[in-house]
Amino acid sequence: MSTIIPLPVLITVALAGGGIIAWVLSRRDSGWAEVTTAPEGSVLVLDxxxxxxxxxxxxxxxxxxxxxxxxxxxxxxxxxxxxxxxxxxxxxxxxxxxRPGAPGFWPGMDLRAESLVLAGTDLRGCEVRDAVFRQVRFWGAARFDGLVCTGLVSFERCAFTYHVSFRGAEFRAGADFEGATFMANTSFAGVTTGDVVWFDEVRFSGRTDYTGAGFAADVSFLATGFAGPTSFRDARFGGEAQFLHARFSGHADFTGATAGGFRFAGASARTDVRLARTWPEGVSLGERGPRRPGFWAEVREA
Missing domain, CATH: 1.20.58 (Methane Monooxygenase Hydroxylase; Chain G, domain 1)
Known part of the structure; x- marks a missing residue:
């Protein structure tokens, strides 16, 4: 795995005859790089x-x-x-x-990256064939709203360090997010897929939103952890929605969600804090049992 150098970055360049200090800081709210005012007496250097x-x-x-x-x-x-x-x-x-409609649009392009650090990712409204990102660290906010992928989609083992949005994205050939880590709020609201999607062993640390998502085939959340509030309100699963061994630590809302079948074998939910949960029809929590940290109960299917 490549060494990751996080932003903010402080770059000091020593030159003969004097010191030149370049201060480059990343904006916390977006991940974009911006230059701040250097101390009096220094010279600001930019490539x-x-x-x-x-x-x-x-x-x-x-x-x-x-x-x-x-x-x-x-x-x-x-x-x-x-x-x-x-x-x-x-x-x-x-x-x-x-971006379709732009004067210089090139159809049928692929995006492929592995073991990179990408800052300020913004692919809103783009259309590509394959989008394959493996072990990529997305630094700062990442925007994929309205992204259309006509071919293979993979974000396997990727890490998203800040808020990320796939709102309204279209994955016509399915997608693979196996082993990805989402460290802040995540939105898949209104996303549509044309084939099987994998979210196996994914870690969602913030708010997770699948409201109104439409999945044409099976979706797997095997051993996935939902740490924050999670919404599948009005989500549509054309095949099975599989939450085998998943863990729900926060609120969970499945109001209006439909599927060919919901599978929660081995799944559990934390019960030692006050939480609001609405499970799919026929799904409920079992008796509370001890587990460290906190108390958990089995999510049971009818």
Whole structure:
């Protein structure tokens, strides 16, 4: 696994004849990089985006004229995102070719990244074929609202360090989130999928929202942990909704949720705190039993 250098970042550059200090801090609310005022007497140094991305921009012009170069350009742009302090500018450049209706839209592109740190991810309204992210750390807020994927989708073993939203995303060939970690609030509200989806061994630490989601086939939440309030209100499962050995530590709302079958074998819910829970029809909690920390009860099917 690659070494992860978190933001905020403090960069000190020593030059002959004097010290030059560049202070680069990440914005907490969004994950974008921004430069703050340096102390009096210092010189602020920035690697300007126009200079830093000049080779990529020149290649972009060639790729616009020659479709055979476009996927390679997308690959290079995504790779550069793993090591730049100018994420906002580069995301804007990349997504200008991934949003339908934009003058420079390139259809059928794939997004593939492994063992990278991506800051300020913004793929709202984009359309791609495959979106494969494995062991990627998404630093700051990550936005995938309205993302359309016509091919393979994978976020296997990824870590989301702040709020993330897939609101209204469309995964036409299913998706795999196995082993992912969501450290803040997460929204899959209104997401639609065309095939099987896996959320096995996922950790949701904040509020989790699947309100109005539409799954065409089976969905698996094997051994998944829901630490915060969780909503599946009005979610539709075309196949089975499998919560085998899942754990619910907070509120849970399945009001209006429908499925070909709900499976909760081995699942449990914490009972030593005051919580509001609405289970699917025929599902209830068993007797409270001791478990450290807290007390838990088995989630039983009728």
């Amino acid at each position: 300007l985006p126009d200079v830093h991305f000049r080779p990529l921009r020149e290649y972009e012009i060639r790729a616009q004229a020659d479709p055979a170069l476009r996927q390679d350009w997308v690959d290079q742009a995504l790779a550069q995102l793993g090591g730049t302090l100018h994420a906002a500018e580069l995301w804007q450049l990349l997504t200008s070719h991934l």
